[in-house]
Amino acid sequence: MEQRRRFALVGTGNRGTTMWGRDLLAGWSDHVELVAIVDRNPLRAERARAIIGSAASIYTDLEAMLRDTMPDLVIVCTPDDTHDDIVVRALESGADVITEKPMTTTVDKIRRITDAEKRTGRRVDVSFNYRFAPTAARIKSLLDAGEIGRVTSVDFHWYLDTSHGADYFRRWHAYKKHSGSLFVHKATHHFDLLNWYLGSDPEAVSAFGDLQMYGRKGPFRGPRCKLCPHKAECDFYLDLGANPFLDALYEEPSAIDGYFRDGCVFREDIDIPDTMVATIRYRNGVHVSYSLNTFQPIEGHHIAFNGSKGRIELRQFEAQPWETPASDEILLVRSFEEGGRAVERITVPHSSGGHYGGDDRMRNMIFKPATTDPLGQRAGSRAGAMSVLCGIAAFSSANGGSVVRLADLMPELFSEQSERVLKAV
Ligand SMILES: NC(=O)c1ccc[n+]([C@@H]2O[C@H](COP(=O)([O-])OP(=O)(O)OC[C@H]3O[C@@H](n4cnc5c(N)ncnc54)[C@H](O)[C@@H]3O)[C@@H](O)[C@H]2O)c1
Structure with a gap:
């Protein structure tokens, strides 16, 4: 029987929690086993773990997770400018990596990733669904x-x-x-x-x-939608509470890190x-x-x-x-x-499925060993x-x-x- 790949999920926002957490385990658990969840925000990680339906340990420190669990694979779902640090450390620990797109954000960061991949002989997949x-x-x-x-x-x-x-x-x-x-x-x-x-x-x-x-082109602005005095007149007002899934993942956890999902689209900066x-x-x-x-x-x-x-x-x-x-x-x-x-x-x-069914097909390609790739996808x-x-x-x-x-x-x-x-x- 095929050995399941022991993977760690880093970044438990919407993308990590659904595509690479809940949905990956629902469809591909013959091929993968979730061994750790990492997020800077422990409450968001806890909410994500409940949504995923896993008993994996939660970490806020990547190094501690790599040391304790030694995963075969690390899946990176954090903000774009943080991908390089996580990808490089994961490769150096001996794991393969799947990183969400974009792979990274600057020329120096591209170099860090491609150099680390060469140096370690591990593999980086990029999620081009x-x-x-x-x-x-x-x-x-x-x-x-x-x-x-x-x-x-x-x-x-x-x-x-x-x-x-x-x-x-x-x-x-x-x-x-x-x-x-x-x-x-x-x-x-x-x-x-x-x-x-x-x-x-x-x-x-x-x-x-x-x-x-x-941004600065906006007619008015407020601190964030929830507290905004312009709710009634704003075409972009977002009531996060109307979406219980996003509310659970982002609203209370925002008290820990100040990361609001409903920031004002007219912020001057x-x-x-x-x-x-x-x-x-x-x-x-x-x-x-x-x-x-x-x-x-x-x-x-x-x-x-x-x-x-x-x-x-x-x-x-x-x-x-x-x-x-x-x-x-x-x-x-x-x-x-x-x-x-x-x-x-x-x-x-x-x-059916995310991105016109692309998400499922990509997971098949990566995780089902017999899948061929005639189109170089x-x-x-x-x-x-x-x-x-x-x-x-x-x-x-x-x-x-x-x-x-x-x-x-x-x-x-x-x-x-x-x-x-x-x-x-
Ligand atoms: N392939 C696709 O179609 C697709 C779709 C959506 C998002 N994405 C990508 O997925 C990634 C995540 O997107 P999202 O919308 O879920 O973002 P998000 O901001 O909602 O979630 C990111 C999570 O990472 C955590 N985090 C931030 N820095 C960290 C660090 N250094 N270590 C550990 N955790 C950290 C945050 O606390 C947050 O929980 C992005 O790179 C995005 O481009 C790809």
Whole structure:
């Protein structure tokens, strides 16, 4: 019988508690055993342990946990700028690591992680669940099969609504030092999808970003929603008490660490853009036009691949003032010699579970040993590094106004892989 991997969960916010705690044990307990829970906030860790339904020991000190329990695997679900310390210490203790995205937030932190991985010979997985969504997998198969010939450009636009988008401005994500900005925190998913779809690396980025709705642009502000005198007039008022799950995990525990889940989205010191565009040139010559908007009346994305023999187009619906379709429709438009054209409408039914079923498929890939990976969906530290680097370059370009070459930021990431990249051209 297969030996179960003894894992420690570090970070018991919503993501850690559900995806890598409760749901992992519910579906994959033949493969894993939770041996420890770590969080700076012991009350949140206790609440999480009850939700997960585990008897694992709780720690507030990572070192003590590593010493006492010596896990085979550490799963990192803390704020983005803290990932590197935890990943490095876990690798040095002899454990493998799964880290939530983004892998980290700065070039120095990327180096710390990739150096530690090399030094220890352990493995880092990065949680790029969007690669595992059935529609994304289908698009990747079509591209790899050459259905539209050589891809020449991509139009990629992502929309967050006033619920999901605003959530990033309530908490630590709203500060560059913690999240790297949404060019890193959120767009890491999107840049990773592009890198994976195209089988190449981003080479140069030019970007703009601005704060148009949140932060100092707000009409008024308060300490936090619960105590705010502007509740009645604020479009972004959040009643955390209306969500018993989030209330239990965040409200009383906030008395220990002052970490409020319902911070004011109009805080004056918010220092990241909420509206972003970037153009990216890939090493295989593909040009990408990308945007991310965070206060739309809809949630979802548009993506189109323009190729030498056709075009693949998708409008994925996630939330909007009409019913979400039960499936996605990929439009595959082929062009033929002498001007002929044909369209194929490919229906991909939505799967249940988080991120269009991507979360479940990713856990299968990581934990079920017999799962094969023909599309290269499982992502490691290089993919984690490359998508973060693209976001760092975009933020830097948006602030400096110039085109930023990724190899100037981290040359070693490119020289190591030049052969692979040249093959992909
Ligand atoms: N893959 C996805 O689709 C996806 C979705 C949501 C969140 N995430 C990622 O998951 C991570 C966690 O997100 P969240 O929304 O649960 O965050 P959160 O802020 O709600 O929870 C983070 C937890 O980490 C704890 N913590 C902070 N610093 C710590 C440290 N040094 N050591 C131990 N504990 C520490 C906090 O007390 C808190 O309980 C983030 O990196 C986020 O980007 C990924």
